[in-house]
Amino acid sequence: MEIKESLLLINELKGLTFCIDKYQRGYRWGMREIFSLLEDIISFDSKKESFYCLQPLVVREKNDNTFELIDGQQRTTTIYLILKYLLNENFYLIKYETRGDEEGYNEFLGNINSYDLPNFMEIKEDTLDKNISDFWKNDFIQNYDIIDNVDNFYFFKAFCLIKYWFSQNEENKIAFELILLHKTKVIWYKETIDETNVANSFINFNDGKISLDQAELIKGLYVLNFNTIPDATRKSYEENQFAEEWNTIEHHLKVPSFWNFINNEKDNRELANKITVLLQIEKGKGKKREDLFYTYREYDKAFNSDLKPEWRNLSGLYNQLEEWYQNRETYHLMGAVVHLTSTSIHEVIKKYKQSSNKDALNSYLKEILKQEFFKDKEIFKEHYNPDELKYGKSGVFSILLLYNIAVAQLTDKYYKFPFDLFKQVKSWNIEHIYAKNSKGFESLEDLENWCKELSIIIEGENDLKTNSGLQKLWQQIDLQDLDKSNSLVKQIEPKLQELLDKDSLSNLCFLDNVTNIQVGNKVFRKKREMILELDKKLDEEAYIPIASKIVFQKSLTPSENLVMNYWNTMDREAYIEDVKNKIKEFLVDKA
Numbered sequence: 001m002e003i004k005e006s007l008l009l010i011n012e013l014k015g016l017t018f019c020i021d022k023y024q025r026g027y028r029w030g031m032r033e034i035f036s037l038l039e040d041i042i043s044f045d046s047k048k049e050s051f052y053c054l055q056p057l058v059v060r061e062k063n064d065n066t067f068e069l070i071d072g073q074q075r076t077t078t079i080y081l082i083l084k085y086l087l088n089e090n091f092y093l094i095k096y097e098t099r100g101d102e103e104g105y106n107e108f109l110g111n112i113n114s115y116d117l118p119n120f121m122e123i124k125e126d127t128l129d130k131n132i133s134d135f136w137k138n139d140f141i142q143n144y145d146i147i148d149n150v151d152n153f154y155f156f157k158a159f160c161l162i163k164y165w166f167s168q169n170e171e172n173k174i175a176f177e178l179i180l181l182h183k184t185k186v187i188w189y190k191e192t193i194d195e196t197n198v199a200n201s202f203i204n205f206n207d208g209k210i211s212l213d214q215a216e217l218i219k220g221l222y223v224l225n226f227n228t229i230p231d232a233t234r235k236s237y238e239e240n241q242f243a244e245e246w247n248t249i250e251h252h253l254k255v256p257s258f259w260n261f262i263n264n265e266k267d268n269r270e271l272a273n274k275i276t277v278l279l280q281i282e283k284g285k286g287k288k289r290e291d292l293f294y295t296y297r298e299y300d301k302a303f304n305s306d307l308k309p310e311w312r313n314l315s316g317l318y319n320q321l322e323e324w325y326q327n328r329e330t331y332h333l334m335g336a337v338v339h340l341t342s343t344s345i346h347e348v349i350k351k352y353k354q355s356s357n358k359d360a361l362n363s364y365l366k367e368i369l370k371q372e373f374f375k376d377k378e379i380f381k382e383h384y385n386p387d388e389l390k391y392g393k394s395g396v397f398s399i400l401l402l403y404n405i406a407v408a409q410l411t412d413k414y415y416k417f418p419f420d421l422f423k424q425v426k427s428w429n430i431e432h433i434y435a436k437n438s439k440g441f442e443s444l445e446d447l448e449n450w451c452k453e454l455s456i457i458i459e460g461e462n463d464l465k466t467n468s469g470l471q472k473l474w475q476q477i478d479l480q481d482l483d484k485s486n487s488l489v490k491q492i493e494p495k496l497q498e499l500l501d502k503d504s505l506s507n508l509c510f511l512d513n514v515t516n517i518q519v520g521n522k523v524f525r526k527k528r529e530m531i532l533e534l535d536k537k538l539d540e541e542a543y544i545p546i547a548s549k550i551v552f553q554k555s556l557t558p559s560e561n562l563v564m565n566y567w568n569t570m571d572r573e574a575y576i577e578d579v580k581n582k583i584k585e586f587l588v589d590k591a
Contacts, residue, residue, distance in 0.1 A: 007053070007217075008188045010079065011181040017093040018069040018076055019062065019104070026099065026151045027077045027158070031129055034078055034161045042172050044179050050304045052179065053297050056187040070191065078158060079180075084113050085162050086177050099151055108152045112159050115144065119167040120160065132160045187217070187293060214296040215273035219246060221303045222311060242311055249318045250275045256420035261325055262345050264338045264423075278317055281346050282309070317349070324361075328416060332409040332586075333365035335419050340398055341372045366587045373402065378584070386579045391503035396430055400510050403579050404547045406586035411546075421543040427513035433551055434500065434507055434567040435521040436493065441486060446522070448479055450489075453523045454496075456566050505579065506572035509548040525565035528552045551575060 044052040057072035069076060076094065083091040095104035117140075123131050136156055141148045166173055222242060229235040253259055253274035263277060276295070283298040302309050324330040337343050352361055370377075373384045380386065383395040390396075401422075408417035441447040454474070473492050477485045496502065511519070515534055519527045531544060531552045550556060554564060556574040 006188050006190075007051075007185045009051075009182060010184045010186065013092050013186070015065060015092060017066040017095060018059070019066065019095045020069050020073055020097065020099075022098045024069075024073055027074060027154050029074045029078055029154070029158060031125075031161055033074070034158055035165060037075070037078060038082070038162070038165050038169075038176075041179055041184060042169065042176050044183060046183065050300065052184045053293060053300070054184060054186045055293065056189050058189040058191060060191045067190075071189075072186075075186075077155075080109075081112070081155070081159050082162055082180065085159065085166065086173070086180075088113055106151065106155070108146055109155050112155060115140075117160060117163060120164045121167045123164075128161070128164060129157075132157050135160075214293050215276045215279060217293075217296050218279055218299045221299055222309075225303060225308060245311070245315050246275070249278070249315070252318075252322070253277070256424070257416075257418065258322075258325055260419040260423050261331060261335050262321055262338065265344075278314055278321075281317060281349055282314055284346075320349075320352075328413070329409060330362055330365070331416055332405050333362055333369070335417065336402060336405050337365050337368050339419065340402060341368055343368050363589050366589060369402070369587055373399075373583070373587075380580075386505050386576055389505040389508075391430060391432070391508060396505060396508060397428070399505065399579065399583075400430070400508070400547070402583055402586075404510065404545045406582040407547045407550065409586055410582060415546070417546070418543070422545070425512040425514075425543055429511050429513055429516040430508050431511040431516055431519075431548075432502055432507055433509055433527075434502060434524055435527065436497065436502055441482065441489070441521075444479060444482055447477075447482060447485055447489075449523045449526060451477060451479065453525065453566055456563070456568075504572075504576075506576040507567070509551050510545045511548060512543055515544060524567045528554075528565070 041052060055072070055075060057076060058070040059067035059072075060070060061067055080090075080092065080094055083089075090110060093105070094109065096106060097104065100106050118135065120128060120131055133153075136153055140146070140156065146152060166176075169176070223239065226235055226239050226242070229238060250273060259274060279299070280295050283295050283302070285295055299309060324334055334345070334348065337348065338345055348361075348365070351364060355361075355364070373380060375381045382388065383393065384399055385395075386399060389399060405417045408415055441450065473488050473495075477488050479485070501507070511531075515531065518534065519530050522530065532549070534544065554562060554571065556578050557571050558574065
């Protein structure tokens with residue numbers, strides 16, 4: 001599939017025919033959408049902008065002047081109705097595969113201006129919807145031979161709303177017509193796809209799987225601006241340098257490690273041109289999902305002003321991000337801020353530009369993270385306190401991710417935390433290091449391994465040793481009778497859960513879902529063997545974070561207390577202390 005985009009004045013749509021296929025739902029715009037469009041158009045200021053830009057129409061050419069409308073039915077129909085009211089003619093035609101007559105036309109829509117409709121001038125806006133609905137039901141369809149269906153009702157309602165709006169803005173009618181026809185452009189996307197793929201294309205556009213991209217349109221504004229350079233040699237040089245730098249930046253932004261270092265927004269992940277993010281940093285982005293072309297309009301305004309955008313500003317922004325990416329500490333701090341706080345990279349750059357001390361960036365990033373995780377210099381906020389965090393609490397994920405980033409920064413000067421791999425994993429599990437097992441075991445071998453592990457742990461845990469209820473159940477386990485023993489395991493587990501505090505952060509780590517399924521509820525020794533072996537051969541669906549590997553390598557426990565095959569109290573204490581200490585060390589300002 002190829003998409004060719006351009007900008008067309010509404011006046012250039014005259015005489016075209018738009019065909020709407022059966023895979024699309026009907027016209028459904030109401031007061032909010034219609035009034036918003038009308039207000040946007042009349043608010044256009046020619047002193048500030050050269051034209052007003054509408055959201056895209058995505059079409060496939062069927063033959064001369066006839067286009068299948070893949071995306072944009074609501075806007076196209078509304079503009080048709082506005083022009084029907086203003087000009088009293090069919091400015092362009094709309095045909096339907098399943099909702100029209102034999103030729104595809106909706107007779108009521110085509111003749112809607114010929115009916116005697118009230119303008120509802122005396123009606124208050126907050127009751128307008130109800131009044132229009134009542135008039136349709138109790139008056140209009142009683143007096144005219146009109147098919148009473150949902151499509152016709154929405155056409156009727158929209159036309160009444162348009163008529164009402166102009167009755168309140170009569171003095172702006174001529175100006176509105178001029179702006180709509182000669183100062184309003186639509187972004188025109190013409191697809192070259194096979195007819196059998198049009199329905200899928202419609203679904204993809206509406207699901208956001210195809211990004212209607214504004215980067216190429218902004219690129220065109222830069223190229224047009226080069227045409228103002230009088231010297232042909234300099235013009236050619238500037239154009240070539242611009243094209244080379246644009247392609248270099250776009251290529252590097254596609255490198256997963258760089259892209260995921262600066263970006264954590266879901267809407268940006270499928271951008272066709274990732275340079276759009278830099279353009280948005282420079283000129284801002286729309287706050288609403290529908291405002292896909294806000295950045296383009298801001299650039300267009302700027303290119304039509306005295307202070308035209310300079311390409312060196314955007315290339316300079318990229319170079320600054322590249323410099324931060326290459327600095328390990330800045331890379332880790334920036335990544336932590338982008339992925340763990342509400343502060344976006346847009347805000348960081350804005351603050352950086354305003355700062356007189358460019359060397360203070362890392363301190364600023366640390367301060368953002370401290371404000372997120374600490375209530376004062378040394379004390380964690382309650383919902384992030386490693387000593388208090390339990391399985392199921394939202395703070396667990398954030399603390400474990402911050403800990404992994406801190407470990408990456410502090411333990412290996414050649415290693416960078418792979419934000420791209422972390423985000424590539426579709427599902428993360430908070431894994432119990434010493435497993436919870438309320439369902440019992442599938443084999444006598446698994447039961448025997450669990451018993452061996454638990455017997456060692458009981459010997460080292462006074463609370464378990466002296467608990468008579470636990471001891472009584474423990475002594476009844478029969479390694480030859482799986483069903484009986486599993487029944488006892490289900491009674492033992494809640495007591496172990498309470499006494500060993502299995503849900504505390506000291507017994508939790510990250511595992512991706514693929515790895516977690518494989519290790520299941522295995523005992524620590526078996527789980528350790530499998531995870532360390534799996535780490536050597538995982539694919540892109542799986543990734544074992546550095547801190548999880550350290551846990552199963554038992555790198556944190558002092559050697560004199562080291563028991564490789566079990567996760568005991570000393571392991572848990574060493575682990576939780578390392579979580580707290582690494583995070584604090586990561587965020588401390590260096591003198």
